[in-house]
Amino acid sequence: MSELLIKNGFVFDPLQGIRGDRMDIAVKDGRIVETSALQHPETIDASGMTVMAGGIDIHSHVVGPKVNVGRLFRPEDKLFKSPLKRCNRMEMGFSVPSTFKAGYDYARMGYVFVNEAAMPPLHSPHVHEEIRDTPIIDNAAMPVFGNNWFTLEYLKNHEIENNAAYTAWLLRATRGFAIKVVNPGGTEAWGWGLNCENVHDPVPYFEITPAEIIAGLIETNEHLGLPHSVHLHCNNLGNPGNYTDTLDSLKLAEGYTPKNNFGREQVLHATHLQFHSYGGDSWGNFESRAPDVIDYVNSHDNITIDIGQVTLDETTTMTADGPFEHHLRALNNLKWANTDVELETAAGVVPYIYSPKVKVCTIQWAVGLELALLSKDLMRTFVSTDHPNAGPFIRYPRVITWLMSRAARDATMKTFKWLERTIDATSIDGIDRELDLYEIAQMTRAGPAKALGISNTYGGLAPGMDADIAIYALNPENMPENPEEIEKALSRCACLLKDGVVTVRDGEVLTEPPKRTVWVDVKVPENAQVQRDIYEHFLRYYSVNLGNYSLFEEHLFNPRVIEVDTTQ
Amino acid sequence: MKTVTLTMTNPPELYLEGQNITPDAFAGKTAAEIAAIDVWEGKLKSPLGKYFTVEGNGGATAAETRIILRGDCSRLKRVGQQMTAGEIVIEGDADMYIGGWMKGGKIHVKGNVDSFCGLAMEGGELIIDGKAGHHLGSSPRGEWRGMQGGLIRVAGSAGNDTATFMNGGTIIIGGDADIHVSTHAEGGTVIIKGNAKGRVGGQMVKGDIYVFGQIENPLPGFKQVGEVEQEVDGVKARFIHYIGDLGERHPVSKGKPVYGNIYTRI
Ligand SMILES: [Zn+2]
Numbered sequence: 001m002s003e004l005l006i007k008n009g010f011v012f013d014p015l016q017g018i019r020g021d022r023m024d025i026a027v028k029d030g031r032i033v034e035t036s037a038l039q040h041p042e043t044i045d046a047s048g049m050t051v052m053a054g055g056i057d058i059h060s061h062v063v064g065p066k067v068n069v070g071r072l073f074r075p076e077d078k079l080f081k082s083p084l085k086r087c088n089r090m091e092m093g094f095s096v097p098s099t100f101k102a103g104y105d106y107a108r109m110g111y112v113f114v115n116e117a118a119m120p121p122l123h124s125p126h127v128h129e130e131i132r133d134t135p136i137i138d139n140a141a142m143p144v145f146g147n148n149w150f151t152l153e154y155l156k157n158h159e160i161e162n163n164a165a166y167t168a169w170l171l172r173a174t175r176g177f178a179i180k181v182v183n184p185g186g187t188e189a190w191g192w193g194l195n196c197e198n199v200h201d202p203v204p205y206f207e208i209t210p211a212e213i214i215a216g217l218i219e220t221n222e223h224l225g226l227p228h229s230v231h232l233h234c235n236n237l238g239n240p241g242n243y244t245d246t247l248d249s250l251k252l253a254e255g256y257t258p259k260n261n262f263g264r265e266q267v268l269h270a271t272h273l274q275f276h277s278y279g280g281d282s283w284g285n286f287e288s289r290a291p292d293v294i295d296y297v298n299s300h301d302n303i304t305i306d307i308g309q310v311t312l313d314e315t316t317t318m319t320a321d322g323p324f325e326h327h328l329r330a331l332n333n334l335k336w337a338n339t340d341v342e343l344e345t346a347a348g349v350v351p352y353i354y355s356p357k358v359k360v361c362t363i364q365w366a367v368g369l370e371l372a373l374l375s376k377d378l379m380r381t382f383v384s385t386d387h388p389n390a391g392p393f394i395r396y397p398r399v400i401t402w403l404m405s406r407a408a409r410d411a412t413m414k415t416f417k418w419l420e421r422t423i424d425a426t427s428i429d430g431i432d433r434e435l436d437l438y439e440i441a442q443m444t445r446a447g448p449a450k451a452l453g454i455s456n457t458y459g460g461l462a463p464g465m466d467a468d469i470a471i472y473a474l475n476p477e478n479m480p481e482n483p484e485e486i487e488k489a490l491s492r493c494a495c496l497l498k499d500g501v502v503t504v505r506d507g508e509v510l511t512e513p514p515k516r517t518v519w520v521d522v523k524v525p526e527n528a529q530v531q532r533d534i535y536e537h538f539l540r541y542y543s544v545n546l547g548n549y550s551l552f553e554e555h556l557f558n559p560r561v562i563e564v565d566t567t568q
Numbered sequence: 569m570k571t572v573t574l575t576m577t578n579p580p581e582l583y584l585e586g587q588n589i590t591p592d593a594f595a596g597k598t599a600a601e602i603a604a605i606d607v608w609e610g611k612l613k614s615p616l617g618k619y620f621t622v623e624g625n626g627g628a629t630a631a632e633t634r635i636i637l638r639g640d641c642s643r644l645k646r647v648g649q650q651m652t653a654g655e656i657v658i659e660g661d662a663d664m665y666i667g668g669w670m671k672g673g674k675i676h677v678k679g680n681v682d683s684f685c686g687l688a689m690e691g692g693e694l695i696i697d698g699k700a701g702h703h704l705g706s707s708p709r710g711e712w713r714g715m716q717g718g719l720i721r722v723a724g725s726a727g728n729d730t731a732t733f734m735n736g737g738t739i740i741i742g743g744d745a746d747i748h749v750s751t752h753a754e755g756g757t758v759i760i761k762g763n764a765k766g767r768v769g770g771q772m773v774k775g776d777i778y779v780f781g782q783i784e785n786p787l788p789g790f791k792q793v794g795e796v797e798q799e800v801d802g803v804k805a806r807f808i809h810y811i812g813d814l815g816e817r818h819p820v821s822k823g824k825p826v827y828g829n830i831y832t833r834i
Pocket of ligand 1: 117271
């Protein structure tokens with residue numbers, strides 16, 4: 001029986017509406033309990049410090065084959081950056097860290113749950129092997145559906161029930177968590193050297209449009225009542241003028257309402273929206289359209305977003321958006337990896353330097369911050385860097401510091417070569433808003449947990465929830481003058497409890513409590529047609545046997561199953 | 569200038585990682601303090617004094633420090649790595665990565681060196697009286713930002729993959745060069761006094777290569793454009809001028825595309 005009492009901290013828990021009240025949090029056997037339930041607790045003195053639930057990352061590429069391609073083809077990402085064995089396992093890498101470093105670094109920042117943003121279904125064993133090797137943090141992984149032949153064929157004929165049965169089968173086969181959609185239709189088109197540049201651009205050979213894929217998957221998701229919503233990486237990522245395509249994509253959610261038992265209120269999560277909020281029609285007149293996009297999101301409460309903040313680092317881009325990576329390679333002439341995953345998806349990897357000397361990069365930096373700072377509902381607007389695409393996740397403390405401090409933003413902007421043009425092309429200089437710790441807790445804990453449908457377990461501090469608790473050396477009544485101190489405090493939390501175990505102290509990892517794999521098991525009615533379709537597709541198209549496709553039980557590490565029953 | 573003399577008296581059984589043997593690390597230290605500096609044999613860390621006797625103190629700064637290495641240093645790697653100033657003399661052979669990521673100062677090796685020497689060099693001088701192994705003045709694995717500046721002079725021959733991704737600086741090879749010279753280069757100069765085996769300038773964007781002897785197997789991506797007379801490393805000679813690699817992208821400067829140049833002596 002382990003009992004812990006975190007005393008006197010300033011507690012921020014948006015799920016309960018607690019706004020920095022000075023109070024005690026009680027922990028017993030890995031769960032949060034009422035303080036009255038403790039008898040002889042050990043105490044942790046949190047006076048003068050900030051107490052929040054462990055952080056939740058809704059979108060990050062940390063495990064799986066394309067991450068590993070990044071590790072393999074960027075040995076220079078480790079050069080002179082990996083000298084130390086500080087913990088149980090060796091840490092290495094910067095933008096594509098080793099699995100061990102990823103787990104330790106998230107823990108040092110006070111994070112406990114990371115949702116892997118794209119799992120190629122065929123390679124789910126690799127994803128789960130890396131999940132096992134990523135210490136401390138709980139992981140879920142979203143299989144990609146937006147270019148899957150089954151999905152395209154069912155949705156072409158609007159067969160929602162069949163698509164739902166297939167989705168349930170694939171979630172189980174891959175031990176997946178939610179429906180991820182990357183450049184719907186465009187990645188399949190990439191197999192023919194083509195792309196779908198807007199939601200009405202038909203997918204070659206499938207007679208379906210991205211719009212039909214997105215709407216069909218939203219219907220499928222709500223038909224099943226999954227914990228998370230459709231998680232969408234829109235078409236035409238990264239291009240000047242793409243904000244109209246983004247608005248067209250977001251409008252597809254109109255008229256749909258969430259149906260689930262998990263407290264989720266959105267039907268669409270639009271990810272790394274920074275990459276999708278651009279105006280202009282060339283790199284010359286490239287500009288921010290973040291205000292237009294976030295205005296739309298502000299007035300439609302069935303949508304959530306994460307920002308995909310550019311951190312101005314040298315990083316590694318990686319996405320199932322194959323055509324985009326090819327396009328990027330042509331822009332920067334650096335090395336490029338490209339792969340096709342039969343029937344399902346593709347992927348590309350290209351290194352990228354977001355330089356404060358390059359106008360497009362500094363405009364991108366401003367766009368991400370505009371989205372957050374112009375948001376009217378931070379329970380629907382989440383911190384991300386689309387790790388590692390817009391920057392490595394270890395920069396979250398810096399991103400948060402930019403959000404909390406105009407002075408921090410100004411200091412960064414002073415380093416821009418094209419400051420005037422960046423100011424002209426964005427609204428960033430006119431924004432004085434500085435977020436407070438409650439709002440940061442919304443964007444990094446409560447909001448993402450609710451959007452993922454896991455807010456009964458993660459993201460809050462109510463009795464009964466997992467005792468995942470981060471303590472930061474930040475006094476909300478006396479915040480540091482120097483914004484760098486905020487970044488430092490958030491980078492190395494004063495204390496992290498994972499499942500009630502003191503895991504990090506003063507930024508140092510002390511121990512590695514067993515991590516979990518979170519997946520969603522959906523019970524659907526027997527569907528003979530879908531079973532036959534699966535059997536026949538494996539016979540005709542796949543290079544692997546159906547019997548070898550599903551994840552073998554031994555690949556699944558310490559599962560936490562979320563059950564959904566649609567048969568009742 | 570103060571001189572620190574290291575004499576290898578207890579050679580390692582494995583190879584010794586000597587990245588701390590630099591004027592920068594020795595500056596301001598006494599002989600006893602220098603003997604306590606870390607070196608690695610495999611994964612085992614030991615004080616430098618386990619392998620070497622140390623005579624003399626370091627200078628006040630790197631620039632005022634000269635290091636002389638005596639004895640059998642053929643299993644010693646990474647000497648002078650990232651050094652910014654000062655001088656190192658290795659009196660015999662040395663192993664890999666000598667002068668890697670060097671920023672300034674001078675290294676003189678009186679014998680042969682193995683591969684990866686002068687890797688990603690930014691400045692300074694690396695003089696080798698013998699021959700060099702592979703990846704001389706090349707970029708580190710995966711890296712597209714290779715040698716930026718400085719001078720590498722090898723009296724003998726060099727192995728393959730010299731000057732990969734070279735961006736600046738000069739490499740002079742007294743003897744022959746094996747395959748792959750200046751692959752992906754975007755600047756810099758390589759001078760080969762002997763023959764080059766082949767694949768010279770593959771995917772080269774910019775930069776110059778002089779070959780005084782023959783290129784055994786020239787690449788089809790280079791086109792002969794004329795003859796020029798030039799003084800190269802103190803020798804005035806006529807060369808056939810080729811541009812390329814025509815299969816690669818080329819930047820445009822003042823309305824004209826910039827190519828990589830290969831010159832072979834007539
Ligand atoms: Zn992503």
